[in-house]
Amino acid sequence: MSIYLRNFLRFCLIVALQVLVLDEISLRWWTAPAGFPVFVPLIYPLFILLLPFETPVWLLLALGFVLGLTVDSFMNTAGVHACATVLIAYLRTNVLHALLPKHLSEYPNQSPGVKNMGWVPFLVYSSFLILLHHIVYFTIEIWSVGNIGYLLLKILASAATSILFVIAYLLLFTRQVSARN
Amino acid sequence: MRNFILFIRRFFNLILFLVLEIICIVLIARTNTMQGNDIMSSANTAIGLLYQKQSDVKYYFGLKRMNDSLLNENARLRLMLSQKTETYDTLADSSVRVAIPSRDTNVKVVQYADYTYHTAKVINNSISAANNYITINRGTDDGITKNMAVISGSGIVGRVEHVSKHFASVLSVLSVKQKVSAKLKDGTTGYIEWDGEKADVLVLKDVPQQIKVKKGDSVFTTSYSFFPQNILIGRIFKVAYLKKNNLQLLYLRPSNNFRNMQYVYVVENKMMPERMQLEDSIKAK
Numbered sequence: 001m002s003i004y005l006r007n008f009l010r011f012c013l014i015v016a017l018q019v020l021v022l023d024e025i026s027l028r029w030w031t032a033p034a035g036f037p038v039f040v041p042l043i044y045p046l047f048i049l050l051l052p053f054e055t056p057v058w059l060l061l062a063l064g065f066v067l068g069l070t071v072d073s074f075m076n077t078a079g080v081h082a083c084a085t086v087l088i089a090y091l092r093t094n095v096l097h098a099l100l101p102k103h104l105s106e107y108p109n110q111s112p113g114v115k116n117m118g119w120v121p122f123l124v125y126s127s128f129l130i131l132l133h134h135i136v137y138f139t140i141e142i143w144s145v146g147n148i149g150y151l152l153l154k155i156l157a158s159a160a161t162s163i164l165f166v167i168a169y170l171l172l173f174t175r176q177v178s179a180r181n
Numbered sequence: 182m183r184n185f186i187l188f189i190r191r192f193f194n195l196i197l198f199l200v201l202e203i204i205c206i207v208l209i210a211r212t213n214t215m216q217g218n219d220i221m222s223s224a225n226t227a228i229g230l231l232y233q234k235q236s237d238v239k240y241y242f243g244l245k246r247m248n249d250s251l252l253n254e255n256a257r258l259r260l261m262l263s264q265k266t267e268t269y270d271t272l273a274d275s276s277v278r279v280a281i282p283s284r285d286t287n288v289k290v291v292q293y294a295d296y297t298y299h300t301a302k303v304i305n306n307s308i309s310a311a312n313n314y315i316t317i318n319r320g321t322d323d324g325i326t327k328n329m330a331v332i333s334g335s336g337i338v339g340r341v342e343h344v345s346k347h348f349a350s351v352l353s354v355l356s357v358k359q360k361v362s363a364k365l366k367d368g369t370t371g372y373i374e375w376d377g378e379k380a381d382v383l384v385l386k387d388v389p390q391q392i393k394v395k396k397g398d399s400v401f402t403t404s405y406s407f408f409p410q411n412i413l414i415g416r417i418f419k420v421a422y423l424k425k426n427n428l429q430l431l432y433l434r435p436s437n438n439f440r441n442m443q444y445v446y447v448v449e450n451k452m453m454p455e456r457m458q459l460e461d462s463i464k465a466k
Binding site: 019020023024039040057058061062064065068072073074075076077078079080082083086087090140141142143147150 | 193194197198201202204205206207208209211225228231235239307309310311312314350377378
């Protein structure tokens with residue numbers, strides 16, 4: 001399967017998962033939330049994280065913007081998701097440079113993944129960017145520092161859940177791809 | 182000029198990043214000023230259709246719950262009907278003079294009413310954001326326009342914010358940017374706000390302390406807002422006194438359950454355009 005087609009399909013799959021399934025389940029960490037925020041796990045930043053190593057930064061930014069706007073239109077939050085996604089798309093290359101032993105051009109036709117990065121570097125890479133994405137997203141959405149404890153709780157709870165969902169996604173879909181290659 | 186082009190080539194990524202972020206911030210700022218932009222909302226046709234398909238799937242899982250809510254509402258309407266049959270012609274006393282067209286031309290009875298109710302199905306719903314939106318499957322083709330009130334069988338829901346041909350998105354009462362005028366049963370008015378945290382807590386602010394309020398008191402809509410009068414908003418479950426300005430905060434549970442709405446009514450107020458025109462003409466002076 002060509003790399004363009006695969007990424008296009010992944011875009012559709014991840015957006016569909018996000019807006020049709022995950023947005024429907026408002027999670028809580030326990031059943032009677034005494035002041036504990038209701039939140040939705042966001043896995044769509046994973047699309048940006050899984051683009052091939054050699055993707056130029058301008059393309060990352062453009063794709064991040066399109067992805068953000070698509071999710072925004074579904075959730076009626078014009079621009080908020082796009083703002084956070086463009087930021088992580090911009091920082092992605094720098095984070096990869098910092099984490100990988102070799103230069104990015106030495107990984108031709110490969111995408112960041114557990115196979116070629118190992119579990120720990122990949123989790124550091126994805127958790128860092130997802131946490132950053134959530135911080136920007138929830139800060140813009142809630143837009144008040146009056147209740148900073150609530151804001152932090154919401155960011156941490158949803159980032160932790162999103163990362164769990166990202167791991168679940170990887171466990172579900174990586175083996176399939178490696179079997180085909 | 183050459184230096185300028187070199188500068189652009191060198192910092193192209195940074196410039197693109199900043200441009201995209203500025204576009205995002207402009208978009209965010211535009212929606213926060215209530216007008217919003219209709220393209221970027223779940224009311225546009227493509228997204229509406231997708232949500233419609235999703236709702237068709239979810240529909241079967243909610244049938245039991247929906248039956249229960251319809252039964253409850255039928256019971257309530259029957260009760261109201263039995264109370265109304267004694268004083269049948271109260272509607273004629275209304276100050277409003279818009280006739281409902283009668284289907285049967287032989288009967289020369291003219292009835293008057295302020296409001297027309299359109300039913301609509303909820304096809305997308307959220308409670309976890311700071312401004313929650315509900316998408317419904319009615320649009321301009323069904324006579325829905327912006328700023329109409331939306332209620333459910335048990336209480337208030339929100340206000341229509343974006344409309345397309347077949348869909349509309351409703352800004353829910355669970356929104357930090359929308360206040361609703363409300364009153365207690367003795368007529369004291371105030372504003373209902375949502376603190377953006379829990380889907381089952383609304384706050385009624387600015388009630389003086391000399392007004393005696395008990396737990397379990399009902400709160401209704403007023404005729405000041407776009408909602409019809411005397412619709413139940415919720416019941417008070419906690420009263421907090423503020424020492425600094427002698428006011429009290431009333432916390433209430435909304436009577437409408439925002440977690441499992443299936444059907445709502447969009448309320449068309451026939452006198453609203455005239456009223457808005459009058460009120461705007463005063464503001465313009």
